[in-house]
Amino acid sequence: MSNFIIDAKAISLRYPKEAVYALNSVSLTVETGSFFGLLGPNGSGKTTLISILCGLLAATAGHARVCGYDCKRQISAIKPLIGLAPQKIALYPSLTLYENLMLFASLYTLTSLQIKQQIEKCLQIVELETQAYKKIYTFSGGMMRRANLAASLLHNPKLLFLDEPTSQVDAHARNMIFKSLQIINASGVTIIYTSHYLEEIETLCTKTAILKQGKIIATDSITELKRQHPDKTSFAEIYLSLTES
Amino acid sequence: MKKLLILIYKDFLLLWRDKINLVILFLMPMFFIFVITLLQAQHSDDSKTIPILLINNDINSLQLPSNLLNNTNFIVKTINPKSNQSLFWAKTQVAKGYDKLLVIIPTNMGQLLTASTQQQIVGAHTSSTLPNIQLFFDPAINPTLKNIIIQQIAAAIRNYQMQTLTEIISEVLGTASINISQLPLPLQIQYAGAKSSIEPNAVQQNVPAWSLFGMFFIALPLASIMIKEREQAVLLRFYMTPISRFSLIFSRFIAFIIINFLQLCLMFFIGIVILPLFNLPALNLWSHFGTVSIIGLCSACAATSFGLFIGTWTKTIEQASALVPILIVLAAAIGGIMIPIYLMPTSMQIFALFSPLHWGLEAFIDVLVRNSNLQQISWPLMKLILFSAACYLLAWWKLN
Numbered sequence: 158m159s160n161f162i163i164d165a166k167a168i169s170l171r172y173p174k175e176a177v178y179a180l181n182s183v184s185l186t187v188e189t190g191s192f193f194g195l196l197g198p199n200g201s202g203k204t205t206l207i208s209i210l211c212g213l214l215a216a217t218a219g220h221a222r223v224c225g226y227d228c229k230r231q232i233s234a235i236k237p238l239i240g241l242a243p244q245k246i247a248l249y250p251s252l253t254l255y256e257n258l259m260l261f262a263s264l265y266t267l268t269s270l271q272i273k274q275q276i277e278k279c280l281q282i283v284e285l286e287t288q289a290y291k292k293i294y295t296f297s298g299g300m301m302r303r304a305n306l307a308a309s310l311l312h313n314p315k316l317l318f319l320d321e322p323t324s325q326v327d328a329h330a331r332n333m334i335f336k337s338l339q340i341i342n343a344s345g346v347t348i349i350y351t352s353h354y355l356e357e358i359e360t361l362c363t364k365t366a367i368l369k370q371g372k373i374i375a376t377d378s379i380t381e382l383k384r385q386h387p388d389k390t391s392f393a394e395i396y397l398s399l400t401e402s
Numbered sequence: 403m404k405k406l407l408i409l410i411y412k413d414f415l416l417l418w419r420d421k422i423n424l425v426i427l428f429l430m431p432m433f434f435i436f437v438i439t440l441l442q443a444q445h446s447d448d449s450k451t452i453p454i455l456l457i458n459n460d461i462n463s464l465q466l467p468s469n470l471l472n473n474t475n476f477i478v479k480t481i482n483p484k485s486n487q488s489l490f491w492a493k494t495q496v497a498k499g500y501d502k503l504l505v506i507i508p509t510n511m512g513q514l515l516t517a518s519t520q521q522q523i524v525g526a527h528t529s530s531t532l533p534n535i536q537l538f539f540d541p542a543i544n545p546t547l548k549n550i551i552i553q554q555i556a557a558a559i560r561n562y563q564m565q566t567l568t569e570i571i572s573e574v575l576g577t578a579s580i581n582i583s584q585l586p587l588p589l590q591i592q593y594a595g596a597k598s599s600i601e602p603n604a605v606q607q608n609v610p611a612w613s614l615f616g617m618f619f620i621a622l623p624l625a626s627i628m629i630k631e632r633e634q635a636v637l638l639r640f641y642m643t644p645i646s647r648f649s650l651i652f653s654r655f656i657a658f659i660i661i662n663f664l665q666l667c668l669m670f671f672i673g674i675v676i677l678p679l680f681n682l683p684a685l686n687l688w689s690h691f692g693t694v695s696i697i698g699l700c701s702a703c704a705a706t707s708f709g710l711f712i713g714t715w716t717k718t719i720e721q722a723s724a725l726v727p728i729l730i731v732l733a734a735a736i737g738g739i740m741i742p743i744y745l746m747p748t749s750m751q752i753f754a755l756f757s758p759l760h761w762g763l764e765a766f767i768d769v770l771v772r773n774s775n776l777q778q779i780s781w782p783l784m785k786l787i788l789f790s791a792a793c794y795l796l797a798w799w800k801l802n
Contacts, residue, residue: 245633
């Protein structure tokens with residue numbers, strides 16, 4: 158069995174009626190247990206790549222394996238092994254956090270006891286135990302983000318995709334999310350993390366890939382990228398020089 | 403199965419928490435049915451609310467105005483013809499819409515009408531022309547109402563002429579004069595095919611019609627829930643779970659059919675319990691309870707699938723909010739909910755065949771008023787089911 162939880166080869170995708178490729182022959186490997194950053198300007202193809210790896214979109218060319226299964230043909234085997242915290246708060250605002258978690262947990266093959274235990278565990282990770290019976294619309298932006306994260310962990314995924322999990326939250330809430338993510342990663346969950354905040358990637362990720370116009374233009378650890386660009390003083394400078402058109 | 407029940411429960415919970423949509427779904431249609439049925443019943447039973455002005459210059463002959471007063475079903479206000487201002491004032495009243503009609507009876511009208519009738523009987527040539535009774539209508543009067551008034555006034559004149567005729571005949575025969583309005587009228591009014599115990603009435607026809615109209619409005623909250631799920635990425639989270647897209651749409655279909663059927667029950671409750679409190683006949687559906695339930699179920703399937711279709715094919719809540727009322731009002735208008743099909747122009751009647759509201763109404767009226775059985779209404783029910791299947795499949799296809 159390969160040590161790579163994600164193994165994508167020459168993935169391409171062109172949306173109908175679009176002239177350019179959203180993804181153009183992207184190849185990517187992610188090691189099991191790593192904290193992998195996916196960087197790139199708006200429209201570079203980060204969300205499209207995640208959607209293909211989650212089986213939500215079908216690539217027009219190339220193939221990818223996630224958790225050892227083919228993304229196109231074995232999506233039902235992949236689904237219980239992966240979690241996704243989308244950019245938007247994918248929860249019902251009029252339901253309480255507990256009701257939301259109960260609903261989504263019940264859709265996986267878990268016993269009633271396991272569901273209760275998992276909900277408690279997830280609430281603990283995101284530090285929202287005391288807010289469980291409050292409706293989502295009453296939450297602050299940071300609490301919503303953490304609730305969104307909790308809902309993605311209910312089924313104990315091996316691989317977690319996080320699409321800009323700290324957007325529109327204050328520094329304090331961001332710090333709480335970081336702590337939660339480090340706990341999750343330490344428990345053996347591989348995390349694919351997209352963000353526009355370079356310092357987040359630098360702090361959290363062991364390895365990163367930079368996308369530009371549907372292509373991966375660099376993939377390595379931050380340390381290695383810094384070593385490859387001795388003329389740049391920071392990771393931010395490296396990123397800007399690589400992505401500038 | 404357990405997952406399906408969880409998803410159905412979730413839809414109930416979502417709706418329960420959405421008070422605005424609850425009002426749209428349950429209270430508004432109930433109130434609507436109550437008001438519309440009450441209005442239509444009052445309109446047909448109590449036409450004595452339409453005011454008419456009468457200037458009677460025929461002071462020597464009291465019989466013609468009294469005929470008009472007795473034979474028309476309107477409030478008649480008599481104006482003194484001697485007043486100089488009376489004619490101008492009366493015309494202004496009618497022109498402004500305060501009164502719907504001004505009737506001016508010329509001088510010696512009764513006498514001249516009698517003379518004219520007598521001359522017609524003996525075959526004599528009349529040298530003098532008969533003056534006209536003048537009718538001035540409010541320009542904004544309903545055309546149907548105008549025709550009814552004209553027919554009633556014409557009947558009053560004919561009645562007067564008939565009375566003159568009978569008096570002449572009685573005089574010739576030397577018998578006592580008879581009043582023709584007291585003669586027996588050999589008319590028996592029945593409804594073909596209807597049950598003798600249930601007389602068709604406004605409640606029996608209006609409640610099912612407007613209930614169907616209300617039922618189809620379920621499309622609005624249903625579509626808005628679906629669009630919100632898409633916008634908030636909740637749908638994306640569902641896609642990440644091991645639940646099939648078929649289960650997602652099917653659970654919603656079942657949940658909203660139950661809600662829609664409950665809605666229908668509450669609207670029928672208005673017809674059965676509330677309307678009789680306002681001196682209207684009660685909606686009688688007990689003798690056809692099973693058949694009515696099946697029609698309700700088929701209509702609920704059609705309305706819910708229509709909602710699923712709108713929810714999947716429209717991109718924003720604004721689009722759905724604009725589209726749903728237009729489509730439903732249009733389907734109701736061409737489907738005979740607002741105006742009976744037989745009163746529509748022939749060229750428009752063909753469109754009724756394409757309205758799901760018409761299919762439902764046809765089935766309800768056939769059962770509740772025409773006393774039809776399930777087999778006799780199988781075709782409109784089939785059309786409702788086919789419509790439901792088409793909308794459902796299109797929604798599922800779009801979701802995939």
